[in-house]
Amino acid sequence: MEQDAQLVQQCLQGDGSAWEELVRQHSRRVFNICYRFTGNRTEAEDLSQDVFLRIYKTLGSYRSAYGGFATWMTSVTRNLLIDHYRRTKRDRITDSLDDAMPVVENKQSSARRPDEQALLGELSSQVQSALTKLSPELREAVVLRDLQQLDYSEIQTVLSVPEGTVKSRINRGRIELARILQQMGVRPS
Amino acid sequence: MTWTCEQTELQLIDYFDGLLQPAEQRAFDLHVNGCDRCTPLVASVSHAVASMHALPELETPPRLVYNILDATLGPRETATGWAAFLASVRSLASRRLAYGAFSLAATYLMIVTASGMNWKKPKLADLAPAAVARNTNRQAHLVYARGTKYVSDLRVVYEIQSRLRQDTDLPTNNESTMPETTPQKEPGRTDGTAPASPRQQNRARVPGDVLTAPGNRKVSGDVLTAAAHGNNASSCLLVLAEELPVLSGKLFFVLAEGRTR
Numbered sequence: 001m002e003q004d005a006q007l008v009q010q011c012l013q014g015d016g017s018a019w020e021e022l023v024r025q026h027s028r029r030v031f032n033i034c035y036r037f038t039g040n041r042t043e044a045e046d047l048s049q050d051v052f053l054r055i056y057k058t059l060g061s062y063r064s065a066y067g068g069f070a071t072w073m074t075s076v077t078r079n080l081l082i083d084h085y086r087r088t089k090r091d092r093i094t095d096s097l098d099d100a101m102p103v104v105e106n107k108q109s110s111a112r113r114p115d116e117q118a119l120l121g122e123l124s125s126q127v128q129s130a131l132t133k134l135s136p137e138l139r140e141a142v143v144l145r146d147l148q149q150l151d152y153s154e155i156q157t158v159l160s161v162p163e164g165t166v167k168s169r170i171n172r173g174r175i176e177l178a179r180i181l182q183q184m185g186v187r188p189s
Numbered sequence: 190m191t192w193t194c195e196q197t198e199l200q201l202i203d204y205f206d207g208l209l210q211p212a213e214q215r216a217f218d219l220h221v222n223g224c225d226r227c228t229p230l231v232a233s234v235s236h237a238v239a240s241m242h243a244l245p246e247l248e249t250p251p252r253l254v255y256n257i258l259d260a261t262l263g264p265r266e267t268a269t270g271w272a273a274f275l276a277s278v279r280s281l282a283s284r285r286l287a288y289g290a291f292s293l294a295a296t297y298l299m300i301v302t303a304s305g306m307n308w309k310k311p312k313l314a315d316l317a318p319a320a321v322a323r324n325t326n327r328q329a330h331l332v333y334a335r336g337t338k339y340v341s342d343l344r345v346v347y348e349i350q351s352r353l354r355q356d357t358d359l360p361t362n363n364e365s366t367m368p369e370t371t372p373q374k375e376p377g378r379t380d381g382t383a384p385a386s387p388r389q390q391n392r393a394r395v396p397g398d399v400l401t402a403p404g405n406r407k408v409s410g411d412v413l414t415a416a417a418h419g420n421n422a423s424s425c426l427l428v429l430a431e432e433l434p435v436l437s438g439k440l441f442f443v444l445a446e447g448r449t450r
Contacts (some may be wrong), residue, residue, distance in 0.1 A: 016262050023257050028249045035247055045250055049257050056261040127240045146241040171202040178233035181240070188236035 004069035011059055023052060026070065029148070030077050036143045037081045039132040047084060051077045067157050074148070075158040078140055085136050123186070130180040138173035145170045192220035197227045201234055303328055 004025075010018035030051050035044035055076055062072055131139055144150045144158060155166045181187075190212055197220060203209050209217060221227045304325045306315040314320055 019262065020254075020258055023254055023261075027254055027257065028246070031249050031253060032247055036244075041250075045253055045256075048253060049260060052257045053260055123240060124244055127237075127244060130237075131241075142241070146238060147244060167202050171199070174234050174237055175198065175201065175230070177241075178230070178237040181237055182233055186236075186240075188232045 005064045008059060008062055008069060019056070022069075026073055027052070029070070030073065033074065033077050033143060033148060034081065036128070036131060036147050037136075037139060038084075039128050043084075047077075047080060051080050054080060067154070071150075071154050071157055074144070074150070074154075075160075078144075078158050081140070082136060126181065126184055126186050127177075130177050130184060130186075133180050134173055134176055138169055138176060141166060141169035142173035142177060146174075190216040192216040194220075194224060194226055197221060197224070197230065201231070204231075205235070205238060 004022070007018045007022050011022065027048060031044055031048045034047040034051070035041060038044055038047065051073075055073060058076070062069065131143070134142065140159065141155065144155045145152075150158070152163050152166050155170075156163045159166060161169075197217065200209065200213070200217065204214075204217060221231050304315075304321045306321075306324065315324070
């Protein structure tokens with residue numbers, strides 16, 4: 001945490017290598033959050049790039065009193081993901097209508113890149129698919145808790161909601177996810 | 190404590206975090222074990238949480254970091270002209286590439302040599318398939334003939350060497366353990382009987398005979414006689430070396446070895 005704060009100070013003094021170090025240390029985490037939230041690799045890459053652009057521009061507003069740099073960065077990522085979700089809502093409604101048509105659905109599933117197919121195991125892809133069917137507020141809570149392993153206070157900071165709301169969203173998100181997985185035919189052995 | 194299905198749903202998060210009080214935990218377990226609705230609920234949520242924990246963390250795409258750095262710090266300076274050329278040459282200077290190039294050159298040299306092509310003065314005609322086949326055939330026969338001759342020469346050298354050792358060992362052995370040899374005993378002959386083998390017979394003649402060399406030159410038997418009587422095998426070998434020019438190097442080596450002893 002202190003190392004991150006030092007790197008941020010060096011960045012603010014114009015040290016390019018410090019910024020590069022920050023990007024290398026945190027890009028994987030940001031990319032994973034974006035991917036689990038969107039379920040699309042290309043979108044996740046673009047969003048990760050946007051996240052770091054925003055961080056670079058607003059680095060001066062970061063205060064270590066706010067929490068760790070990682071928590072602040074996660075908060076920026078979450079805000080950008082929600083913005084992106086709202087921006088693309090109309091597209092997704094069209095997509096969901098298309099998904100109802102079996103031919104188009106097959107075409108979409110076959111259009112997935114082979115490396116993505118290999119990357120995700122069968123169960124992983126089913127869980128990822130179920131995650132994207134959750135509402136964004138439940139999805140972000142579940143992703144931050146069960147995939148990013150953040151504690152409740154960190155999630156509370158990132159989502160800017162009380163801890164009780166955080167726990168409630170996580171709980172409802174898990175129950176909803178289990179229901180979706182059952183509908184997909186994924187049952188506990 | 191009474192427990193309801195709604196409580197089970199609400200307290201699931203605390204159940205997974207292990208934060209239920211002992212009394213709550215007992216009531217929870219009691220209810221879930223006897224409830225047809227809650228048993229599968231707890232099992233399915235537990236499975237969903239375990240599945241999420243098992244999701245692998247993805248690797249960052251390789252170009253992502255560079256794209257971010259380009260977008261924030263600006264594109265990196267790219268070398269042009271000679272600098273770019275030197276940079277590309279430097280990038281080639283890897284041990285693996287050097288080994289590959291060396292292997293390729295060695296293979297090429299072996300093929301060129303085996304095909305009989307004069308690589309010091311290469312000609313376009315040498316690359317014609319017929320010429321390559323002819324030269325390769327010729328080279329193969331040449332190599333075979335040289336090999337055969339080399340093996341044959343080595344056999345002669347070793348035979349002479351063993352005879353030289355016999356000659357040097359005999360005087361010391363005569364005085365101690367070995368029985369006296371008859372005056373008629375000559376190199377190549379056994380104890381007054383027939384020669385050991387036709388080859389031995391050909392190698393060492395009796396005094397007065399004429400040694401016929403491969404070049405059809407006749408060597409006087411007196412030299413050999415003098416050498417044998419004087420127990421000077423070296424001079425005998427000198428004569429043989431003169432007759433077998435190919436072997437001269439090896440013979441002189443044998444002589445030198447004999448003298449140092």
